[in-house]
Amino acid sequence: MSEYALDHHLAGERQRLALMSRLLDPMHRRHIARLGTWPGARTLEVGCGNGSMSAWLAGQVAPGGRAVAVDLDLSLADADAPGLEFRQGDIVAGPVEPGDFDLVTARAVLHHVADRDAAVANLVASARPAGAILLIEPDFLPVSVAEPPEVRAFWQGWLAWSRVQGIDYFVGRRLPGMLAGLGVTDIAGTAETAVYNGGSPWAEYWRETVVELRPRLVASGSLDDRSIGAFLARCDDPAWWTQTIAFTAVAGRAAGG
Numbered sequence: 480m481s482e483y484a485l486d487h488h489l490a491g492e493r494q495r496l497a498l499m500s501r502l503l504d505p506m507h508r509r510h511i512a513r514l515g516t517w518p519g520a521r522t523l524e525v526g527c528g529n530g531s532m533s534a535w536l537a538g539q540v541a542p543g544g545r546a547v548a549v550d551l552d553l554s555l556a557d558a559d560a561p562g563l564e565f566r567q568g569d570i571v572a573g574p575v576e577p578g579d580f581d582l583v584t585a586r587a588v589l590h591h592v593a594d595r596d597a598a599v600a601n602l603v604a605s606a607r608p609a610g611a612i613l614l615i616e617p618d619f620l621p622v623s624v625a626e627p628p629e630v631r632a633f634w635q636g637w638l639a640w641s642r643v644q645g646i647d648y649f650v651g652r653r654l655p656g657m658l659a660g661l662g663v664t665d666i667a668g669t670a671e672t673a674v675y676n677g678g679s680p681w682a683e684y685w686r687e688t689v690v691e692l693r694p695r696l697v698a699s700g701s702l703d704d705r706s707i708g709a710f711l712a713r714c715d716d717p718a719w720w721t722q723t724i725a726f727t728a729v730a731g732r733a734a735g736g
């Protein structure tokens with residue numbers, strides 16, 4: 480069974496997922512709109528979190544469509560819509576209804592999954608021949624030039640911690656090659672990066688996440704209290720502008736069809 484470092488029973492996880500929906504759903508919807516959905520279509524979202532994207536997908540495929548939403552842990556899945564079906568499941572364990580879905584998508588999931596190759600293979604195998612596949616994952620490229628130096632040092636410590644956790648914050652750049660290796664065609668992608676300042680929703684996201692994980696980060700030895708404190712102070716400073724994640728969205732078509 481796969482494990483997930485930011486598990487749903489951490490105190491702030493519901494709020495963090497709500498912030499992710501607010502910050503990332505508009506981009507995710509744009510990418511899906513480009514691929515196309517239609518009434519009666521069958522969609523699959525894996526690692527659905529609170530289910531906000533799948534609830535939207537259910538609306539896009541109505542009437543007559545299905546929006547299946549899978550997650551290891553459905554305890555925070557609180558969306559509801561006709562045609563929306565939540566299912567508990569681990570994408571590493573196998574495909575979901577193999578060869579069935581017109582669209583398969585996952586966002587901000589694969590960087591947490593230890594056996595990423597199996598997860599991507601199972602996502603692709605869930606799509607029908609020529610079905611669309613859309614993966615959106617982080618790439619922390621921007622933190623390598625983050626300013627000021629104390630913020631860059633914070634991110635270096637964060638990345639060191641994440642590597643020990645088995646989190647791959649650079650998986651975004653690997654998505655095209657993974658899909659190509661599975662025979663996916665028409666592969667194309669873009670990456671977009673929010674520019675945000677202290678006090679903004681993205682700063683709030685990081686503040687909540689880092690405060691929640693602070694004891695674990697310090698215990699790991701990758702970050703100390705001073706470095707964490709310096710980063711959190713920036714998160715409150717409206718004059719500090721920065722960029723953290725290049726969200727890399729890569730789409731293609733499953734083989735066949």
Ligand SMILES: C[S@@+](CC[C@H](N)C(=O)[O-])C[C@H]1O[C@@H](n2cnc3c(N)ncnc32)[C@H](O)[C@@H]1O
Nearest residue numbers: 481483499526527528550551569570586587588
């Ligand atoms: C960072 S959250 C992202 C949630 C949502 N996709 C979003 O972007 O707002 C990652 C989600 O993936 C789920 N997850 C992690 N590993 C998984 C796996 N192997 N199979 C299915 N879901 C998984 C977690 O339970 C969690 O809900």
